[in-house]
Amino acid sequence: xxxxxxxxLAAALLPAILLMAFMLWRDKQQPEPIPWLLRxxxxxxxxxxxxxxxxxxxxxxxxxxxxxxxxLGATFYAFTVAAIPEExxxxxMLWLLLRRNPYFxxxxxxxxxxxxxxxxxxxxxxxxxxxxxxxDWAGVAIARGLxxxxxHFFFAVLMGYYYSLVHFGHANKRNQFLVLGAPILxxxxxxxxxxxxxxxxxxxxxxxxxxxxxxxxxRRLGTxxxxxxxxxxxxxxxxx
Numbered sequence: 441x442x443x444x445x446x447x448x449l450a451a452a453l454l455p456a457i458l459l460m461a462f463m464l465w466r467d468k469q470q471p472e473p474i475p476w477l478l479r480x481x482x483x484x485x486x487x488x489x490x491x492x493x494x495x496x497x498x499x500x501x502x503x504x505x506x507x508x509x510x511x512l513g514a515t516f517y518a519f520t521v522a523a524i525p526e527e528x529x530x531x532x533m534l535w536l537l538l539r540r541n542p543y544f545x546x547x548x549x550x551x552x553x554x555x556x557x558x559x560x561x562x563x564x565x566x567x568x569x570x571x572x573x574x575x576d577w578a579g580v581a582i583a584r585g586l587x588x589x590x591x592h593f594f595f596a597v598l599m600g601y602y603y604s605l606v607h608f609g610h611a612n613k614r615n616q617f618l619v620l621g622a623p624i625l626x627x628x629x630x631x632x633x634x635x636x637x638x639x640x641x642x643x644x645x646x647x648x649x650x651x652x653x654x655x656x657x658x659r660r661l662g663t664x665x666x667x668x669x670x671x672x673x674x675x676x677x678x679x680x
Contacts, residue, residue, distance in 0.1 A: 443577065451581040452570045455589035456563040463555045463593075466666055469673070472543055472552055480553050483533035484560020491529040491561075495521050511636045518631035519624070526561065527623045531599060533557050538603070547669040550604030551597050558596025562589045587655060591630050594662035598622040601665040626658055 460481075464471060499506040504520040505513065534557050538544050544553070566584055573580040602619040605611075633654060637647035 445571075448570050448577050448581075449567065451577070451585075452566040453563055455566070455585040456559040459590065459593045460555065460559050463552055466670060467548055467552050470546060472549060476537075476541060476543055476553070477556050480534075480537050480556030481560040481563075483537050484530065484557035484562075485564045486560075487526070487529035487533045487557060488561045488564045490532070491526040494525045494529070498525075508635065508639065510639055514635035514639055515628075515632040518635050519628040522631045523624045523628035527595065527599070527620060527627055530554075530557050530561060530596070530623070531620050534599065534603065538607075544607070547604045547608055547672040548666070550607060551600035551666060551669055554596040554600025554603060555593060558592045558599070559589075562592035565592075587651070591627070591655065591658070594658045595623040595627050597662040597665055598626055601669065604669060629654060630658070 464477075495504070498504045499521070505517055508514045508517040534554050537553055537557065538550070541553070543549065566581075566589060569584060570577045570581055599619060599622070602615050602622055605615045606619060630651070633647055633651045637644050637651070640647060
């Protein structure tokens with residue numbers, strides 16, 4: 441018996457809500473206005489449709505592949521169909537959100553707003569995956585809630601971290617490149633491992649362990665970046 445749509449919807453949104461609550465807790469010293477946070481979330485939803493439309497068009501024109509059957513193909517697909525268009529669309533929305541935002545006045549704010557965009561993307565993507573899963577929605581919800589949605593959260597942390605570095609006076613070529621390069625690389629590696637797992641036989645467990653280890657390293661890096669920005673804002677406040 442299929443669950444009511446409201447239950448599936450709640451399961452799809454819960455991971456994004458919990459991660460957003462965590463981010464707001466870290467930003468509790470000088471929280472951002474709720475309307476701007478909601479705008480960021482909505483921009484993230486828009487970025488999902490932009491990325492999907494771009495990838496669909498490129499596949500229709502046969503510029504990028506529409507399927508894969510081996511590890512090399514999975515890796516190429518992961519970067520060209522998922523990581524590059526999705527992170528580029530998110531960055532476009534983040535730029536539109538922050539270019540005239542008077543509240544972007546702390547280092548942590550770049551991460552906060554990037555997370556809003558990233559979780560908006562993750563939420564709408566999660567909704568579509570769960571409703572497409574039919575009777576298997578619960579298993580999909582657990583897997584994506586533990587891996588995919590947190591993945592988008594930490595991709596956003598990377599983007600927001602370097603965006604803030606550039607914005608607050610560290611606009612060297614490396615940081616400018618990593619605003620987009622870091623989330624694309626992290627996203628591409630994540631999807632490469634997950635997609636390669638689908639086309640391998642007998643060694644799937646190796647890729648499952650690899651994915652878990654990568655996600656743990658991504659978590660450690662992301663939490664370190666968040667702490668670094670919190671400390672930078674605290675030092676700035678003390679100087680003022």
